[in-house]
Amino acid sequence: MQRLWLTPLFRVLVRVGLPAFLIAFFGGVWLADADRRASFAGMFTDMRDAIQSRPEFMVRLVAIEGASPVLAESIRRALALDLPKSSFDIDMAAAHAQVTAFDAVKAADLRIQPGGVLQVNVTERLPAVVWRSAEGLWLLDAEGHRVAAITARALRADLPLITGEGADRAVPEALALVAAAGPLLPRLRGLVRFGERRWDVVLDRDQRLLLPAANPVRALERAIALDQAQGLLARDLVAIDLRHAQRPTLRLTPRAAAELRGAPMEETGKARL
Template sequence: MRRDTKRPSGLRLWLRRRRGLVRPAIRVTVGFALLGVVVAGVSAFDPAGQLFQLGEGVSGAVSGVGLKVREVRIEGAENASLPVLRTATGVRVGDPILGFSPEAARDRLESLAWVESAEVERRLTGTVLVRVSERRPFAIWQNNGRFAVVDRAGRVIATDRLDAFGPLPLIVGAGAEKHAAALHDLLAQSPEVLVRTQALVRVGERRWNLHLHNGADVLLPEGEERPAIRRLAELQKQNALLDRPLAAVDLRLPDRLVLRQVSAPEPARPADIRRGSGRG
């Protein structure tokens, strides 16, 4: 008898029965591979996570693959406390890397006293990278018996370890923290005046006095600090005015200079001498 060549062999029948099982398995494998490519591509173009907003189902699937936080790296911190910065990020090692918001972390970091600006970068390798730019100490502000370190904008950034930031200008009085930077910049243009100035004192939250190292006070006119400081610098160069034993130099009037001499101590009276002579 002749064999029917069109009849499928046993091997072909076996493959046909299992074709429906092989194809779904291939589709699942390809699907996970494509998901990995999409995740990696979005991460490359969106390291901060601004566009990486996947649905809850996809996030759950990816977290199952093992995308966890392995490291929280902080760069740029000199004075800010590292534990405080780590707490402000709101993420810890072991958390799902897609389960936190870089934008919210940045906002929390920038609310800290020392942090001027922050960048938060999320990497699918498991690293959360935080870069902070700190506020720079400008002056020590004295007000109502309290001391604090402030930046040029007047923001308080520290209230302890005041001697840890090196020599800083001393500013005194309400409102001094907000306006002292501009006055200090003017004094920097007249170093012969700046080097003799111990403190910038805000008076009535409207004008300034310069308190000198020798105890004298220079009264500056309101809103006319620049010409007054220039005039004071010329007087110092020509007459060494700031090195004299003066109690005050009044520059508030543009057409005159008022000097107040240091009061001479009163001579001791005979009765005082007798009372003091018997003390040991």
């Protein structure tokens, strides 16, 4: 017995294995009875509920920061929390998904703060353009993500208007053109996307600048330089076609073309620069 007791494995079995076996054996015998199991489960449930219902674990307020009043109210309605509510009963992952489901929300962070406050920090998308689509008018941010729908262009007359096929996927380029428009901004009416590859700059008096697919900002700057040097846009023009860098073309109105050629007014024409 002394030699056996000197064996490390034997000592571990006696000190740890035997007590663990006895506990598991008698515990299994005790839990074999269905009434005892139900009583034990009820006791555990009552203890858990008592802990979760303690005042320090109750959420009594939802605080939303970083969102406009309209968006904050929409978030509160989406969360639909029946407060006060135990923090253990709030599915934070589901709540986060509900908040970020809004088009106007770029990112959100939800935390339960001491004092029973569910803190919702929102990074809101900022409208950069108005997009006219087949579905109506939408506000888009600088990356082309939807922010919100609007009912009338006049509601955001301060933002540039874009339209056309694929315009929402080329918002950064559209903003670059707006930034380069400079002296033309007071006359700018919008940008039209064609074939998901190039833009037309639409000005008042139904004038257009037809830009190429490659380097449209450079082409726009060239048109502005020509206008400042020769006053082109003050003339009776329909459009300046800049799609061919070496052959910019002026498209005249019917009256101007008739006067230029001495032809009937019904005819239209082009004059090459």
